[in-house]
Amino acid sequence: MGLVSMWTPLWYNVAIEIAESSYPQGDPMKTVQMTLDDELVEAVDKAAKRLGTSRSAFARKALRQALTRLRAQELERKHRLGYERHPVKPDEFGLWEPEQIWPD
Helix, strand or coil: CCHHHHHHHHHHHHHHHHHHHCCCCCCCCCCCCCCCCHHHHHHHHHHHHHHCCCHHHHHHHHHHHHHHHHHHHHHHHHHHHHHHHCCCCCCCCHHHHHHHCCCC
16 A cells, blocks of 8 residues: 555545535525436435435535545546656655654
């Protein structure tokens, strides 16, 4: 497991919280029609009821989280490509290695 994937859950959760808080209540909304299979609608309705929210609010949150996750994946892909194009040189970070040692 690489360093990026090890820390992904932490900063991913932070990104979701920031993304969710950036959508103030009362923003203009559009009504959209979606085609979903019966099992998915039933599962969403049960989850929304359990969470004390509406189907629409549940879907909005899920879609925002999916977009945030997609953005994170795109940034990770760009990060990997950058290191593939410009790999770390030997001892590039050697100056900082003593700073990484925890005292006993």
